[in-house]
Amino acid sequence: xxxxxxNPTRRDFLRATVRSGALLTIGGMSVAMFERARGRDxxxxxxxxxxxxxxxxxxxxxxxxxxxxxxxxxxxxxxxDLCTGYFEPQPNSLNTGAENQxxxxxxxxxxFIEEPYFEYTIDxxxxxxxAKCVAxxxxxxxxxxxxQIRRDKCVDCNDxxxxxxxxxxxxxxxxxxxxxxxxxxxxx
Amino acid sequence: xxxxxxTRTTRNHPSGPPMTRRDFVQLSIVGGAMVSLGLAGCDDEPxxxxxxxxxxxxxxxxxxxxxxxPALIGYQQVALITDALFxxxxxxxxxxxxxxxxHDGAIVAVTDGGNIQTHFELDTNPQCFAFDEQGRCxxxxxxxxxxxxxxxxxxxxxxxFAGRPHLTSIAVAGGHVFVADAGxxxxxxxDDKLKMIGQIGRADDGSRKTRFVVPSPYFDVAxxxxxxxxxxxxxxxxxxxxHYDGTFLKAWGKFSMGIDGFCGCCNPSHxxxxxxxxxxxxxxxxxxxxxxxxxxxxxxxxxxxxxxxPDKQAMPGGLSCTRADSPIPVMRPDGxxxxxxxxxxxxxxxEPKVTP
Ligand code: SF4
Ligand code: SF4
Ligand code: SF4
Numbered sequence: 001x002x003x004x005x006x007n008p009t010r011r012d013f014l015r016a017t018v019r020s021g022a023l024l025t026i027g028g029m030s031v032a033m034f035e036r037a038r039g040r041d042x043x044x045x046x047x048x049x050x051x052x053x054x055x056x057x058x059x060x061x062x063x064x065x066x067x068x069x070x071x072x073x074x075x076x077x078x079x080x081d082l083c084t085g086y087f088e089p090q091p092n093s094l095n096t097g098a099e100n101q102x103x104x105x106x107x108x109x110x111x112f113i114e115e116p117y118f119e120y121t122i123d124x125x126x127x128x129x130x131a132k133c134v135a136x137x138x139x140x141x142x143x144x145x146x147x148q149i150r151r152d153k154c155v156d157c158n159d160x161x162x163x164x165x166x167x168x169x170x171x172x173x174x175x176x177x178x179x180x181x182x183x184x185x186x187x188x
Numbered sequence: 189x190x191x192x193x194x195t196r197t198t199r200n201h202p203s204g205p206p207m208t209r210r211d212f213v214q215l216s217i218v219g220g221a222m223v224s225l226g227l228a229g230c231d232d233e234p235x236x237x238x239x240x241x242x243x244x245x246x247x248x249x250x251x252x253x254x255x256x257x258p259a260l261i262g263y264q265q266v267a268l269i270t271d272a273l274f275x276x277x278x279x280x281x282x283x284x285x286x287x288x289x290x291h292d293g294a295i296v297a298v299t300d301g302g303n304i305q306t307h308f309e310l311d312t313n314p315q316c317f318a319f320d321e322q323g324r325c326x327x328x329x330x331x332x333x334x335x336x337x338x339x340x341x342x343x344x345x346x347x348x349f350a351g352r353p354h355l356t357s358i359a360v361a362g363g364h365v366f367v368a369d370a371g372x373x374x375x376x377x378x379d380d381k382l383k384m385i386g387q388i389g390r391a392d393d394g395s396r397k398t399r400f401v402v403p404s405p406y407f408d409v410a411x412x413x414x415x416x417x418x419x420x421x422x423x424x425x426x427x428x429x430x431h432y433d434g435t436f437l438k439a440w441g442k443f444s445m446g447i448d449g450f451c452g453c454c455n456p457s458h459x460x461x462x463x464x465x466x467x468x469x470x471x472x473x474x475x476x477x478x479x480x481x482x483x484x485x486x487x488x489x490x491x492x493x494x495x496x497x498p499d500k501q502a503m504p505g506g507l508s509c510t511r512a513d514s515p516i517p518v519m520r521p522d523g524x525x526x527x528x529x530x531x532x533x534x535x536x537x538x539e540p541k542v543t544p
Contacts, residue, residue, distance in 0.1 A: 053248070082423075102248070130246045132248045142403065
């Protein structure tokens, strides 16, 4: 007998945690317009579902700091007090003390929303794309933190030196008007 | 039978062949292990433990925290029953003593020999299920509950729950049906005709808020003695007991990456309440299965992370988007324990170690 019910995905669950006004840190600008203005046909892009967080995005980019940054899909985030992307695995206490923070350069900001929820944002000027926070978020949380090559920083090498090293083959070239491949809570 | 999810293709590398999601998971685990072992085919061989060369401060390393004192492990794996239960959502013993699994759009029966037989099929992937004393099966379908008789015929269907329902666990006893709804962070209390009786978990201040913190879609419920239910308040790392009328009674549990607590942002991911008051609890993140006494004191460990993923560091980004990264334990009346790990599809049998 058929069930008169649809089957929403886990994405629906993750969206249920969205707080009003929360936007993706990567911004909502029109990618196509931006890229056309820069005269680009192709851009390099990370598939965050393939990335294994090896850390080489921080070291293999021709730029210093890397064009790869951590981005945050707020609709996937649990807004956890004990965020495993923000805190060391066994923090002394759940506060912003440097000794408790996972990010080696202090690029993640923690802001109280309402008991017991906190919002986490990335300061891209500090982030070097090392993926440590991504590993913590992926291991225990919903995986809402992930890496992406920021198109306003990347200089479009013919042969992306990170892609050459990437052990997960997570980086590929895509048409410039392709939207950022951002995690959306939907397993691919 | 193929799962619609198993056959969904991944976003492929341009030069790669189409890949199923199962291929992706298996390759990712193997691929990650290669990195860790320094076998990946890159130009210069990176340090397996620090491919970026940035050093310890930039490396997320769970190796030490994944270790479990062997003296605490009181069980041993005696059989790999099957590895075909990839992405399964729930596992229960039936009133007939058989093992049932919610898998691939069906409730299937699995024998100790690894034979998988469909008990009944559904249009949608079952998220959770529970049997009552009469053999009726109550199935959670994300946003509502269906009841099937022993022949697999649907005999009742609830209304969809309001809000943003995402059902993750069902417990049934004596004509009462308790449904854990991770999306709304509440436990619905229904009768066996699937009509609403009440809810458990509303905040004490009378607001619409709930007392449960559920960051990810793991939210388990079990019926206890004397008209009580136990609920996993995962974001607070506790198991909490309530009267059927919603009155909070007591709780146990604490955060710790150590084996004596619940790790990560939100655990325990699954639990089973035994007749003698002990709990079998499972965690995700560091996949662990252990037995605690009625007060929450650790008694023994059934399986640690090593039993599930040989290289935990290899977890690729896509895997966090599944509801598959937690072991699901079911202890039999004889003390043997089935443990299903949906990420790999492996169903294993564990037995207490024999001490000489
Ligand atoms: S841990 Fe690494 S990737 Fe994450 S915010 Fe800090 S620098 Fe960026
Ligand atoms: S294309 Fe060049 S600049 Fe862009 S991410 Fe790759 S190495 Fe860095
Ligand atoms: S090199 Fe590849 S696997 Fe490593 S962090 Fe970058 S995208 Fe992820």
